Amino acid sequence: MxxxxxxxxxxxxxxxxxxAVRDLSFTVSAGEFVGYLGPNxxxxxxxxxxxxxxxxxxxGTVRVAGLEPSRRRTTLARRIGVVFGQRTTLWWDLPLKDSFELIRHLYKVDRTAFRARLAELTDTLDLGAFLGTPVRQLSLGQRMRGDLAAALLHAPDVLVLDEPTIGLDVVSKAGIRDFLLRLNAERGTTVLLTTHDLGDIERLCRRVMLIDHGRLAFDGTLDDLMATAPGQSSLEDVVTRLYTGAGQ
Ligand SMILES: Nc1ncnc2c1ncn2[C@@H]1O[C@H](COP(=O)(O)OP(=O)(O)OP(=O)(O)O)[C@@H](O)[C@H]1O
Known part of the structure; x- marks a missing residue:
C-alpha cells in the first residue's frame, strides 16, 4: 500500500x-498499523x-496505493486521508457539518454514501453534540475528532496521522486510540502513525519504524524494538537510547 x-x-x-530524508526504503502492506518514530x-x-x-x-521513488503521490495528487486524494494534529484542515468559521459538506463536494462523494458514512463517524467519534458549532469554538479534543472524521469521510484505504493525540487529555486520547484500533481492525484501513507519544505506539502499533537523520534506523515489531536494549524495561528508555545513539 x-x-x-x-x-x-x-x-x-x-x-x-x-x-531531510535519505535513501529511505520500506513497504507498508494493506491493513497494517505502523508507528513512525524519530527525534525532532x-x-x-x-x-x-x-x-x-x-x-x-x-x-528514489514513493508510491501510495500504486500511485506516485506528487504526480497523481488528485487521484491519490480519493485513496488517502491525512490528519496533521498541529493544524486543522477544517474551515475555522464554519460549523463542523458545513466543513464536512464542503469536503463531500471537493471529494465528489456520493450523497447517500456520505450520509451513511457521516452518521457512522458521528456515532463512533461522538460528534453529535457539536456538529453545528463553528470549528473555532471547539475544544482541541472535539476539533481533533472533527479532523479525523473529515479525513475519513471519503472512506480512504490509507490513513496517515501526524501527531493526532498531541495536547489531548488522557480520556480524549483513549477515545481516539480506541477509534483508530477499530478502524484498522474492522475496516482494514492501513494506518501510518507519527507521534512523540509512546503510549500511542504501545497501544496501537505492532510494527514500528524509526527514522534518524533521514535514514531508517529500525524496522520491526514492538517486541523486537524492546529487544534492542536488553535490561531496559520501558519503551521510553529504549527509544531514548536509540535517539541518543547509546550503544552504537
Ligand atoms: N522546507 C524546508 N526547507 C528547509 N529545510 C527543511 C524544510 N522542511 C524540513 N526541513 C529540514 O529537514 C529536516 C527534517 O525535518 P522534518 O520536519 O521532516 O522532521 P520531523 O521528524 O518531522 O521533526 P519533528 O518531530 O520536530 O516534527 C530538518 O532538519 C528540517 O529543518
Whole structure:
C-alpha cells in the first residue's frame, strides 16, 4: 500500500543542502498499523509530505496505493486521508457539518454514501453534540475528532496521522486510540502513525519504524524494538537510547 524505494528529499538552504530524508526504503502492506518514530528533525513530516504529494522526492521513488503521490495528487486524494494534529484542515468559521459538506463536494462523494458514512463517524467519534458549532469554538479534543472524521469521510484505504493525540487529555486520547484500533481492525484501513507519544505506539502499533537523520534506523515489531536494549524495561528508555545513539 505504501512503497518507498531509496526515497530522498533534500532542501537548499542558502549555500547548504539539508538532507531531510535519505535513501529511505520500506513497504507498508494493506491493513497494517505502523508507528513512525524519530527525534525532532529526523525527517518524519518530510516523509509524510512525500506520501501525500505535498513534496516531490529529490531521489528514489514513493508510491501510495500504486500511485506516485506528487504526480497523481488528485487521484491519490480519493485513496488517502491525512490528519496533521498541529493544524486543522477544517474551515475555522464554519460549523463542523458545513466543513464536512464542503469536503463531500471537493471529494465528489456520493450523497447517500456520505450520509451513511457521516452518521457512522458521528456515532463512533461522538460528534453529535457539536456538529453545528463553528470549528473555532471547539475544544482541541472535539476539533481533533472533527479532523479525523473529515479525513475519513471519503472512506480512504490509507490513513496517515501526524501527531493526532498531541495536547489531548488522557480520556480524549483513549477515545481516539480506541477509534483508530477499530478502524484498522474492522475496516482494514492501513494506518501510518507519527507521534512523540509512546503510549500511542504501545497501544496501537505492532510494527514500528524509526527514522534518524533521514535514514531508517529500525524496522520491526514492538517486541523486537524492546529487544534492542536488553535490561531496559520501558519503551521510553529504549527509544531514548536509540535517539541518543547509546550503544552504537
Ligand atoms: N522546507 C524546508 N526547507 C528547509 N529545510 C527543511 C524544510 N522542511 C524540513 N526541513 C529540514 O529537514 C529536516 C527534517 O525535518 P522534518 O520536519 O521532516 O522532521 P520531523 O521528524 O518531522 O521533526 P519533528 O518531530 O520536530 O516534527 C530538518 O532538519 C528540517 O529543518
Amino acid at each position: 505504501i512503497e518507498l524505494d531509496r526515497a530522498g528529499r533534500s532542501f537548499k538552504v542558502r549555500r547548504n543542502v539539508v538532507h 528533525g529526523a525527517g518524519k513530516s518530510t516523509t509524510i509530505k512525500m506520501l501525500c504529494g505535498i513534496l516531490t522526492p529529490t531521489s
